[in-house]
Amino acid sequence: xxxxxxSPQFLSIQEGENLTVYCNSSSVFSSLQWYRQEPGEGPxxxxxxxxxxxxxxxxxxxxxxxxxxxxxxxxxTAAQPGDTGLYLCAGGRDDRGSTLGRLYFGRGTxxxxxx
Amino acid sequence: xxxxxxxxSNKVTEKGKDVELRCDPISGHTALYWYRQSLGQGLEFLxxxxxxxAPDKSGLPSDRFSAERTGGSVSTLTIQRxxxxxxxxxxxxxxxxxxxxxGPGTRLTVL
Numbered sequence: 001x002x003x004x005x006x007s008p009q010f011l012s013i014q015e016g017e018n019l020t021v022y023c024n025s026s027s028v029f030s031s032l033q034w035y036r037q038e039p040g041e042g043p044x045x046x047x048x049x050x051x052x053x054x055x056x057x058x059x060x061x062x063x064x065x066x067x068x069x070x071x072x073x074x075x076x077t078a079a080q081p082g083d084t085g086l087y088l089c090a091g092g093r094d095d096r097g098s099t100l101g102r103l104y105f106g107r108g109t110x111x112x113x114x115x
Numbered sequence: 116x117x118x119x120x121x122x123x124s125n126k127v128t129e130k131g132k133d134v135e136l137r138c139d140p141i142s143g144h145t146a147l148y149w150y151r152q153s154l155g156q157g158l159e160f161l162x163x164x165x166x167x168x169a170p171d172k173s174g175l176p177s178d179r180f181s182a183e184r185t186g187g188s189v190s191t192l193t194i195q196r197x198x199x200x201x202x203x204x205x206x207x208x209x210x211x212x213x214x215x216x217x218g219p220g221t222r223l224t225v226l
């Protein structure tokens with residue numbers, strides 16, 4: 001059973017276009033993380049959001065955590081070929097405030113940006 | 116380096132054989148996780164170690180899978196009597212607070 005559903009599964013766009021990736025669940029999470037993974041490597045953390053309604057911006061990337069803490073989105077403005085990779089959302093359900101504990105991962109969105 | 120390391124990077128084995136996968140976490144990280152990633156799938160949680168607490172084994176798919184963490188550092192994931200469906204990339208991660216730092220993974224192929 002997949003707790004987090006990501007969409008779309010694949011996304012192929014031209015350089016300069018904007019895109020949004022969605023991560024949805026019927027469950028509430030204490031935090032939501034987005035990772036990016038390149039072939040042959042482990043995922044690398046992009047951002048952690050912990051408050052419902054929270055919006056974080058990292059250069060051209062904007063992350064949002066839903067008010068009910070059940071969903072999140074990643075928006076990329078003016079995509080570049082270097083943005084190509086597998087984007088994974090992951091939810092944590094540990095409310096103890098210390099180590100996050102296990103993460104529930106979505107299946108990922110494979111993004112390809114063509115020059 | 117200072118990152119999470121895993122060995123071997125690739126492992127090809129025959130069905131029915133046992134395999135051991137190793138993870139060296141970042142020094143000082145109290146939490147260690149094992150995940151596996153199959154083609155087209157996200158990361159599937161296997162097991163989680165936190166300090167001296169009993170590990171969370173809730174993700175292990177069968178009793179053929181086991182893991183230990185010695186001295187709060189290095190961890191070994193053992194798969195006994197491997198099956199073809201065990202073929203996947205096995206990822207290890209360690210953390211201190213929120214962020215999980217992943218190793219490059221071990222690609223296991225069971226023939």
